[in-house]
Amino acid sequence: MILTTTTIDKIKTRMARYPSHRSAILPALTEAYRQVGNLNPAIYKEIAKIIRVPYVEVAEAASFYTMFPKNETGRYLLQVCHNISCSLRGADNMLLYIQEKLGIKLGETTKDNLFTLISVECLGGCSAAPMLQIDDTYYENLTREKIDSLIADLRTNAAHKNQEAPSTATPDSDSTDSKDDV
Numbered sequence: 001m002i003l004t005t006t007t008i009d010k011i012k013t014r015m016a017r018y019p020s021h022r023s024a025i026l027p028a029l030t031e032a033y034r035q036v037g038n039l040n041p042a043i044y045k046e047i048a049k050i051i052r053v054p055y056v057e058v059a060e061a062a063s064f065y066t067m068f069p070k071n072e073t074g075r076y077l078l079q080v081c082h083n084i085s086c087s088l089r090g091a092d093n094m095l096l097y098i099q100e101k102l103g104i105k106l107g108e109t110t111k112d113n114l115f116t117l118i119s120v121e122c123l124g125g126c127s128a129a130p131m132l133q134i135d136d137t138y139y140e141n142l143t144r145e146k147i148d149s150l151i152a153d154l155r156t157n158a159a160h161k162n163q164e165a166p167s168t169a170t171p172d173s174d175s176t177d178s179k180d181d182v
C-alpha cells in the first residue's frame, strides 16, 4: 500500500459527503497527491478500491488535470498559466524570468529539488493575469518583483520545514506530507 491510513481516512471522510462515490474521485486524488507528491497507476488502483469506482474512471480524471503530476516533482510545483489572458498580460515573460531565475527549463526541477516549473492551461484566474498556482494557492498579477519575493519566501519556508522535520516527523502524520503549505 502506498496511501497511509491517515490519507485513507481523509478520503473516506470526504467520500461520505457525496451521494455518489464517483464524486469523490477528485477529492481522493487531491488527498493522495498531498501525501505522495505525484500520482501513478498504483495509486489510482488504491483509490478505486477505497471509493469503489472503476480504476479507469480514476485514471481518466487524474490524466486530465495538470495539478496532479505523474512524475516526481520538486517540493513546490510552479504551474504558470500560459493561456490567452495571461499570455496577453506577459505570461511568456514571467515564464522566461522564472526559468532564468531558477536555472531550469520548463518541465525541469531545480538541483535542490525545491522547484519544478510547468506551464498549464487556464486556471480560471484570468482577471488577475498573469498568474501561477502552487498547491492550492493562486499567486496573481505577477511581476518580476512578486516572483522574486515568492521564491524567496518558499525557500525560507522550506528551510524552516527542514529544521523542524527531525522533531516533528512521524511515519503517518501530516507533517510528513511532501507538499507544504506556504
Ligand code: FES
Pocket: 081, 082, 083, 084, 085, 086, 087, 121, 122, 123, 124, 125, 126, 129, 131
Ligand atoms: S488565462 Fe490564465 S488564468 Fe485564465
